[in-house]
Amino acid sequence: AQSVTQLGSHVSVSEGALVLLRCNYSSSVPPYLFWYVQYPNQGLQLLLKYTSAATLVKGINGFEAEFKKSETSFHLTKPSAHMSDAAEYFCVVRPPGTYKYIFGTGTRLKVLA
Amino acid sequence: SQTIHQWPATLVQPVGSPLSLECTVEGTSNPNLYWYRQAAGRGLQLLFYSVGIGQISSEVPQNLSASRPQDRQFILSSKKLLLSDSGFYLCACNRQGPETQYFGPGTRLLVL
Numbered sequence: 001a002q003s004v005t006q007l008g009s010h011v012s013v014s015e016g017a018l019v020l021l022r023c024n025y026s027s028s029v030p031p032y033l034f035w036y037v038q039y040p041n042q043g044l045q046l047l048l049k050y051t052s053a054a055t056l057v058k059g060i061n062g063f064e065a066e067f068k069k070s071e072t073s074f075h076l077t078k079p080s081a082h083m084s085d086a087a088e089y090f091c092v093v094r095p096p097g098t099y100k101y102i103f104g105t106g107t108r109l110k111v112l113a
Numbered sequence: 114s115q116t117i118h119q120w121p122a123t124l125v126q127p128v129g130s131p132l133s134l135e136c137t138v139e140g141t142s143n144p145n146l147y148w149y150r151q152a153a154g155r156g157l158q159l160l161f162y163s164v165g166i167g168q169i170s171s172e173v174p175q176n177l178s179a180s181r182p183q184d185r186q187f188i189l190s191s192k193k194l195l196l197s198d199s200g201f202y203l204c205a206c207n208r209q210g211p212e213t214q215y216f217g218p219g220t221r222l223l224v225l
Contacts, residue, residue: 034213043117043203043216044157090156092214099145099164100172101205101214105156 002027004093006104014112019063019078021107023091026072033074034092034101035065044090050074061085086111115140117217119204125223132177132191134220136204139185144206146187147214148179151201163187199224 007022025031032051036044048059055067065076074091091104116139126132138144145164149157159172161179169179176195180188187204204217 036216041201041219041221043218044205044214045216046213049213099162099170100159101147103149103157 002031002093002095002102004091004102004104006089006091006107008107009105010108010110012110012112013081015083016080019076019081019085019109021076021089021091021109023065023074023076023104024072025074025091025093027093027095029096030067030069031096032094033065033067034094035059035063035074035076036090036092037061038088038090038106040087047076047089081109081111083111083113085109115144115206115208115215117204117206117215119202119217119220121220122218123221123223125225126194127225128196129193132189132194132198132222134189134202134204134222136187136189136217137185138187138206141185141206141208143184144208146181147205148187148189149203149205151203151219153200157203161189194224196224198222 003026005024034049035047037047038044047063048057050057050067058064063078067074088106088108090106093102118137147162148160151157162170163181177191202220205214207214
């Protein structure tokens with residue numbers, strides 16, 4: 001069965017430092033991949049998505065992610081963290097040919113002043 | 114792009130009472146619709162999804178049911194709430210195909 005693993009349920013970075021949130025998936029066929037952000041008591045907002053085009057995907061708010069088939073990874077990065085980036089981030093997989101979206105357990109990002 | 118409306122935003126209900134949460138979608142037709150539950154500090158659990166009017170797929174056996182009476186309306190219901198039904202309920206939609214899911218603002222349900 002398809003699964004998504006997000007390493008680190010909590011990540012802390014200093015303001016201005018690199019943000020790296022890790023995501024690995026298990027799939028025999030490359031799925032569609034997404035990163036979403038959730039601010040407290042709100043719904044989820046799409047940051048970026050990979051749908052078999054360019055392997056380096058740029059999203060909103062300066063985030064980007066790279067699809068690496070050999071590593072079955074889709075890590076999210078941002079060169080310089082901002083206080084407003086503090087939120088929970090979800091890596092999501094949609095296997096081709098299905099209607100379901102499989103969510104990772106989330107990583108809560110804390111940005112330190 | 115799609116806009117999803119959910120209400121109410123917050124709901125406090127006693128154990129054993131009924132539940133009806135409504136989700137409506139604007140800006141697209143014939144969407145796939147989804148209900149998720151998010152427990153505190155945990156990821157999203159898919160409860161139901163629908164690919165058309167009257168078509169409901171249930172993912173997890175539970176105390177809840179879903180209905181889709183109209184193309185852009187998705188309702189989550191329960192006849193008798195349990196304490197374990199507390200959580201943050203999110204409605205989502207996407208157009209047919211491998212499209213981005215869009216989420217509503219959510220309903221926080223507290224069962225006492």
